Amino acid sequence: MTRVLVTGGAGYIGSHCCKAFAEAGYEVVVFDNLYRGWRDLVRWGRLIEGDIRDRAALDAAMAEVKPDLVAHFAALTYVAESVADPARYYENNTFGAFNLLEAMRAHGVSRFIFSSTAATFGAPQTTPMDETHPQWPINPYGWSKLMVERMLADYAKAYGLRFASLRYFNAAGADAGGEIGERHEPETHLVPLALEGALRDDYRFTIFGDDFATRDGTCVRDYVHVTDLGSAHALAARHLLEGGEGGFFNLGSGEGATVKEVADAIETVTGRRLPRHIGPRREGDPAALVASSAKAQSVLGWRPTHSGIAEIVESAYAWRLKEGTRET
Numbered sequence: 001m002t003r004v005l006v007t008g009g010a011g012y013i014g015s016h017c018c019k020a021f022a023e024a025g026y027e028v029v030v031f032d033n034l035y036r037g038w039r040d041l042v043r044w045g046r047l048i049e050g051d052i053r054d055r056a057a058l059d060a061a062m063a064e065v066k067p068d069l070v071a072h073f074a075a076l077t078y079v080a081e082s083v084a085d086p087a088r089y090y091e092n093n094t095f096g097a098f099n100l101l102e103a104m105r106a107h108g109v110s111r112f113i114f115s116s117t118a119a120t121f122g123a124p125q126t127t128p129m130d131e132t133h134p135q136w137p138i139n140p141y142g143w144s145k146l147m148v149e150r151m152l153a154d155y156a157k158a159y160g161l162r163f164a165s166l167r168y169f170n171a172a173g174a175d176a177g178g179e180i181g182e183r184h185e186p187e188t189h190l191v192p193l194a195l196e197g198a199l200r201d202d203y204r205f206t207i208f209g210d211d212f213a214t215r216d217g218t219c220v221r222d223y224v225h226v227t228d229l230g231s232a233h234a235l236a237a238r239h240l241l242e243g244g245e246g247g248f249f250n251l252g253s254g255e256g257a258t259v260k261e262v263a264d265a266i267e268t269v270t271g272r273r274l275p276r277h278i279g280p281r282r283e284g285d286p287a288a289l290v291a292s293s294a295k296a297q298s299v300l301g302w303r304p305t306h307s308g309i310a311e312i313v314e315s316a317y318a319w320r321l322k323e324g325t326r327e328t
């Protein structure tokens with residue numbers, strides 16, 4: 001049976017991809033330090049508790065699991081935190097990935113899926129953005145990930161690494177089975193925060209700027225359902241396992257939604273009013289980020305089939321209702 005070692009498999013995107021790998025017939029083993037991950041989100045395979053900065057722990061996991069492929073999600077992902085404390089981002093995201101690649105090389109593991117991000121592009125110069133768009137990040141988070149992309153290209157050339165680097169735009173939504181969903185501490189993302197605004201009187205939802213050059217003045221983002229991200233990872237794994245050419249792939253729905261449109265969808269789905277306070281722009285927010293995923297569609301055969309805003313919000317709402325009653 002094909003074995004996949006999933007770092008960060010106890011996190012939001014990692015856990016959904018574990019489900020997709022398991023459904024594709026792969027044996028999943030999660031490697032996670034549970035710093036921002038959650039033990040109860042590990043449902044498709046066992047958990048090895050370990051830190052990617054710890055080379056000995058990685059070597060032990062490689063020796064024990066003998067993976068056919070490594071899917072790497074373990075990372076810190078808050079842009080503002082990366083600006084305030086870049087060292088942590090370079091240590092976890094860049095050095096941690098280096099450690100992992102070196103442990104793989106030492107153990108003869110040559111297939112790798114990397115959880116990359118639209119943040120590696122920086123300010124958009126064209127829209128939609130395809131893989132040829134220039135990359136010049138505007139925060140340490142983006143740099144910490146772009147440096148790994150550089151390593152992947154160099155390792156492929158020199159050491160025969162076969163990789164797929166998947167750059168997500170705005171991951172959102174929750175698994176339709178209701179077992180897993182988005183859980184961040186602290187939460188900063190639009191869909192869960194806007195849901196709080198609709199569901200609670202004591203939470204004030206703020207729109208960060210309504211004076212952008214967009215159709216309604218609020219930022220446009222490309223929301224892609226986390227279940228669609230899961231299927232992209234399963235397809236990328238199959239592609240690499242079958243000897244296909246790897247590379248870099250942008251993953252988005254190809255459709256942009258404004259903050260106000262997301263807020264409207266939340267009102268429709270919940271049947272509740274979402275009071276909207278207009279605040280100042282958040283530093284570093286570009287007006288519009290929309291992906292072209294034509295390459296993922298043609299090379300991997302990927303189709304985002306769940307990424308309409310209504311389905312994203314419905315699944316996130318169902319998860320929020322479940323989490324609200326979850327015993328912790």
Ligand code: UFG
Pocket residue numbers: 077079117118119141169170171188189190191193194205206207208209219220221259282285
């Ligand atoms: N927004 C609000 N109010 C909120 C939260 C968000 O108006 O309370 C707006 C933001 O200004 C932005 C949009 O909603 O226009 C989406 O914001 P998110 O924070 O949900 O997502 P980002 O586009 O900022 O972040 C995404 C990924 C990050 C990644 C980043 C960089 O979630 O992991 O893109 O491209 F780092």
